[in-house]
Amino acid sequence: MCATCGCGEDATPRVYALDVPGAQAHGHSHEDGHGHTHDGHTHDGHEHTHDDHSHEHTPSDPHGDGHSHAPELISMEQNLLAKNDLLAERNRGWLAGRKVRALNMMSSPGAGKTTLLVRTLTELGDRLRAGVIEGDQETSLDADRIRAAGRPAVQINTGAGCHLDADMLRRGLDALDPPMDSTVFIENVGNLVCPALFDLGEAAKVVVVSVTEGDDKPQKYPHMFIAADLVIINKSDLLPYVDFDVDECLHRIRHLNAHAQFLVLSATTGDGLAAWFDWLDGRTSPTETRTGSLTGSLEESLTDAH
Amino acid sequence: MHELSIVQSLIDAVLDRTGGRAVTGVNLRIGPLSGVLPDALRFCFDVASAGTTLAGARLRIDEPQGRGLCRTCGNDFALTDMFLLCPCGSADVEVVTGRELKLVSVEVA
Ligand SMILES: Nc1nc2c(ncn2[C@@H]2O[C@H](COP(=O)(O)OP(=O)(O)OP(=O)(O)O)[C@@H](O)[C@H]2O)c(=O)[nH]1
Numbered sequence: 001m002c003a004t005c006g007c008g009e010d011a012t013p014r015v016y017a018l019d020v021p022g023a024q025a026h027g028h029s030h031e032d033g034h035g036h037t038h039d040g041h042t043h044d045g046h047e048h049t050h051d052d053h054s055h056e057h058t059p060s061d062p063h064g065d066g067h068s069h070a071p072e073l074i075s076m077e078q079n080l081l082a083k084n085d086l087l088a089e090r091n092r093g094w095l096a097g098r099k100v101r102a103l104n105m106m107s108s109p110g111a112g113k114t115t116l117l118v119r120t121l122t123e124l125g126d127r128l129r130a131g132v133i134e135g136d137q138e139t140s141l142d143a144d145r146i147r148a149a150g151r152p153a154v155q156i157n158t159g160a161g162c163h164l165d166a167d168m169l170r171r172g173l174d175a176l177d178p179p180m181d182s183t184v185f186i187e188n189v190g191n192l193v194c195p196a197l198f199d200l201g202e203a204a205k206v207v208v209v210s211v212t213e214g215d216d217k218p219q220k221y222p223h224m225f226i227a228a229d230l231v232i233i234n235k236s237d238l239l240p241y242v243d244f245d246v247d248e249c250l251h252r253i254r255h256l257n258a259h260a261q262f263l264v265l266s267a268t269t270g271d272g273l274a275a276w277f278d279w280l281d282g283r284t285s286p287t288e289t290r291t292g293s294l295t296g297s298l299e300e301s302l303t304d305a306h
Numbered sequence: 307m308h309e310l311s312i313v314q315s316l317i318d319a320v321l322d323r324t325g326g327r328a329v330t331g332v333n334l335r336i337g338p339l340s341g342v343l344p345d346a347l348r349f350c351f352d353v354a355s356a357g358t359t360l361a362g363a364r365l366r367i368d369e370p371q372g373r374g375l376c377r378t379c380g381n382d383f384a385l386t387d388m389f390l391l392c393p394c395g396s397a398d399v400e401v402v403t404g405r406e407l408k409l410v411s412v413e414v415a
């Protein structure tokens with residue numbers, strides 16, 4: 001089922017607060033997600049319209065057996081992600097009440113999210129008073145790296161799930177218990193597909209793409225780049241060795257998303273980090289514009305890129 | 307794959323509304339720009355609905371066309387992918403339709 005590990009998402013996510021070394025050690029079992037057949041659905045072409053059914057009963061049928069009812073069409077008219085969106089709005093309210101800014105960090109596996117966070121916390125940790133909620137399918141390795149940098153971290157293991165959802169974030173926030181006026185970084189599961197659709201209640205979505213992944217990522221994973229408020233191109237120190245055209249990549253992103261801001265940096269050498277710290281401080285430098293003008297904003301961000 | 311968790315919340319929403327009544331049909335509207343693949347959804351629905359009152363329900367997915375409106379030249383045109391580019395060259399395009407991800411109605415026996 002899942003593109004990453006091939007199993008279902010029914011394993012319950014597990015949340016581990018800090019100071020629980022090795023708490024993630026038990027594995028999750030895959031027994032439920034497999035063995036289904038693919039021939040179960042029929043695509044029969046007959047389609048009757050129900051548009052003139054205007055009567056609507058409330059279906060709170062107390063005896064629940066259904067047999068005594070005539071067939072009925074019940075209008076629902078709701079977003080399929082309505083439940084997650086509602087929980088995300090609750091998170092947003094909770095975060096606003098504490099004046100906590102939550103940033104949802106997303107990328108492919110290995111683009112450098114944890115490296116960037118560790119570096120950021122080491123340099124700004126006390127100023128931002130930041131904590132981290134780490135989402136991974138398994139292990140608490142990333143949370144351990146954050147704790148080694150001296151900041152609180154909560155690990156959420158999604159098991160078979162390939163993204164964090166609003167309910168998992170709520171549980172992570174309960175465990176992290178961030179102080180007033182602080183920042184919470186949410187490191188989402190490394191995946192450019194699924195996390196794009198799930199609002200967590202965050203203040204901004206930050207997408208990290210590394211130069212070793214190829215500059216065609218925006219075309220391959222458009223939804224992620226559409227959702228982004230900030231796109232970070234990481235591992236700029238490797239640009240001399242790889243065939244990655246920053247200009248081309250930024251153009252592709254701009255075609256999907258007229259408002260995203262761009263930063264090019266190296267989390268390991270520290271090159272370009274100052275602009276990221278400025279962004280975190282809420283200073284929008286003249287190189288990052290929110291206007292939709294393709295050429296203007298690109299030229300400006302490209303000047304910044306090199 | 308996110309389709310499975312979407313199907314799970316779809317099933318929860320239908321169960322909330324229909325109580326114990328047998329569900330014979332589920333009508334969705336999924337736009338081409340929604341990020342959700344109708345075929346993946348159908349597959350997940352068959353798996354996830356097994357053992358519930360939705361088992362065997364007919365899943366009907368209305369797939370509207372995507373349409374964009376160019377803010378530069380006012381052109382109204384078909385959008386087939388997420389690359390919001392007007393034939394005039396402008397990327398300043400508003401998505402008018404195509405992002406739908408809706409549970410429209412359910413049929414109960
Ligand atoms: N050369 C170079 N390597 C980097 C940079 N940033 C991260 N890396 C390396 O890339 C690898 C993956 O980095 P992580 O920070 O673990 O990536 P991640 O996005 O957290 O990965 P997941 O959590 O598994 O999705 C590590 O070996 C890092 O040292 C960079 O700016 N330059």
Ligand SMILES: [Mg+2]
Nearest residue numbers: 113114142187
């Ligand atoms: Mg990581």
Ligand SMILES: [Zn+2]
Nearest residue numbers: 376379392394
């Ligand atoms: Zn136009």
